Amino acid sequence: MKITKELISSADDQNIYLVSITNDNNFSVTFSNFGGYIHQVLIPYENNLEITEDVILGYENPLGCITDRSFFNVITGRVCNRMKDAEFILNNEKYKLNNNNGNNHLHGGSTGFNKRLWTINSIEENKDEVTVLMSYLSKHLEEKYPGNLSCTTEYKFNNNNEFSICYSATTDRDTIVNITNHNYWNFHGHNDHYGKILNHSVQIYGKDVCEVESDLIPSGNLINVANTKYDFIESNPISKELIDQGGIDINYAVNNEKEMKPVGRVWSHLTGMGVQYSSDQPGLQFYTG
Incomplete structure (x- = not known):
């Protein structure tokens, strides 16, 4: 396996690095320590391992993640997704957070984990x-959350073409935390088949979704x-009708066993490339962009 760190x-005294890992099958993952931004995921064609497609969306310049407001391929936290009225109650005490999504709090606030410099240990x-x-x-009280929260993120890539992400956190007082990854995929790649997400198929192993307001x-x-x-x-294609109706942005209940298991998969009919997700968490967010 090949590793580079640039x-x-x-x-502003912030050393931002770009780390690239290429495995023996010519699959590669490139990411930054600024917000854990994943800049590139290259998958080779099955019939020609020398030709690859970048199947993740992002910025031509990896430093674009510094000003990004769409959470492209980053670590989101302290708490991912939305909190109504930017507040929560813990131990009978109400905490008012910064609102950055109308009156609500989204993905950890305006300066969440996606806007923080992580140390490569x-x-x-x-x-x-x-x-x-x-x-x-x-x-x-960063973004008005209680407690000093010591966080680690582990990116692991292997010769089975598996890319795993593991989050952990410890705190010195009661708090709330729910960290996740926010990748934007398009398995048509950036070359001859580049286009919207039609001609993808999706399968999600969840029978229920969270009703939303x-x-x-x-x-x-x-x-x-x-x-x-x-x-x-059952696997279904993403249809033009679905996109024209506003697409999907919803959380699926996929795992109540707290054990690592497959929760969903998506692939392109044009390139044959895709991903299978496994998780030990109860929910999976499906967002068509």
Whole structure:
């Protein structure tokens, strides 16, 4: 396996690096320690391993993530997704957070984990796998969350073409935390087949979705996907009708066992490229952009 680590900016005393890992099958992942931004995922064609497609959306210049407001391919936290009225109650105390999505709080606030410089603690390589460990200390009342939260993110890539992400966090007082990844995929790639996400198929192993209000805040109820546009229990193509109706941005209940298991997959009919997701978390967010 091949590893490179390049310093791409040192502005404001922030050393931003771009790390690239290429495995023995010519699959590669490139990412930054600024917000954990994943800049590039290259997959080779099955009939010609020398020709690859970049199947993730992002910026031509990796430093574009600094001013990004769409959460392209980053670490989102302290808490991903939306909190109604930018507040929560913990131990009978109400905490008012910064609102950055109308009156609501989205993906950790205006300066969430996607806007923080993570420290690259280590890059470890063995014969078939590379592991990069990054850390960040979110201080007490950052974005108005309680507690000093010590966070680690582990990016791991191997010769089975598996890219795994593992988050962990410890705190010195009661708080809330729910960190995730926010990748934008298009498996048509950036070359001859580049286009909208039509001609993709999706399968999600979840029979229920979280009912949401008009501002995409969960109501607390689950809705069975049968006979709705959310039904991807069997693989279904993304249709023009679905996109014309506003697409999808909703959370699926996929795992109540707290064990790692497959939760969904998506692939392009044009390139044959795709991904299968596995998770030990209860929910999977499907967003068509």
